[in-house]
Amino acid sequence: MRIEATKLGKRFHREWIFRGLNHTFHPGTATAVLGPNGSGKSTLLNTLSGQILPTExxxxxxxQGQPVAVEDVPRRLAYCAPYLELIEELTLSELLHFHTRFKPLRPGITPxxxxxxxxxxxxxxxxxxxxSSGMKQRLKLGLALxxxxPLLLLDEPTTNLDRAGVAWYQEHVQATVAGRLVIVSSNVPEEYAFCQHQISVTDFGAQAAR
Structure with missing residues (x-):
């Protein structure tokens, strides 16, 4: 998956969250989107995912060289974020059976x-x-990883994980990123240490947008 952002900006009411992003995210690379809490990292990921439309x-x-319409992006996307909900009325086995009907697992991996x-x-x-909150986060990560x-978006991926959970994330993200476009929103170095590239929201975020 390849994403080319040109003069990208998002505004809520009169406040610009970010503005003027020019960046190409290439397949087979991992990019960390950095910035303090409240700087617009999650909004940028939601915009890149096509869930919200840019203001400008x-x-x-x-x-693979062919254009993808924005409405088709969700089919090619795996997303993990603390604010995304699981279907909690299902058992784990039921949830995996339901989820994989719409989002198949990588070849060779069964539920x-x-x-x-x-x-x-x-x-x-x-x-x-x-x-527990840690088990739910590991489940979200497992479903995404x-x-x-071909597109993997991770927003603060180690939220609610203890040290063992963080080590699990680091092991499994390293094992599953090859060949994908990966974008990680974070301000915790252990979450994005594997990324080859970094961009800072503060360079084109609310402060730069004023």
Missing amino acids: GSLVYSF AQLIERMYLEKSRHKLVRDF YADS
């Missing part, structure tokens, strides 16, 4: 194998609402 500028998507990789074998028949999607 343009986004051009392509995959049962994913449960093992997330270290959730003992919770396969447990309702997701009864998971092991989705068969």
Whole structure:
């Protein structure tokens, strides 16, 4: 997946969140979007994902040299963020069965194998609402990292994870990023240490937009 942003800006009411972003995100690369809390990192990721429209500028998507319409981006996207909800009325096994009908896993990975990789074998028949916050975050990460999607967006991926959970994330993100376009929104170095590129929201964010 390739994303080309030209003079990209997003405003809510009269306040610019970011403005003037010119950047091309190339397939097979990982980019960290950096900035303090409240600087607009999540808004930028939501804009790049096509979930919200930019106020100005343009986004051009392509995959293997062919253009991708913005309405088709979700099919090629895996997204993990603390504010994204899980279907908590389902058990883990039921959730994976439902989720993978719409977002298949990477070739060679079955739902049962994913449960093992997330270290959730003992919770396969447990309702997701009864998971701890750390278990829910590991589940969100597992669904995103092991989705068969060329675009991977991670927003503050180690939220609610303890030290063992952070180590799990670092191991599995390294194992699943090859060949994908990966964008990580973060201000925690251990979340984006694997990224080859960095851009700072403060360079084109609210302060720069004034």
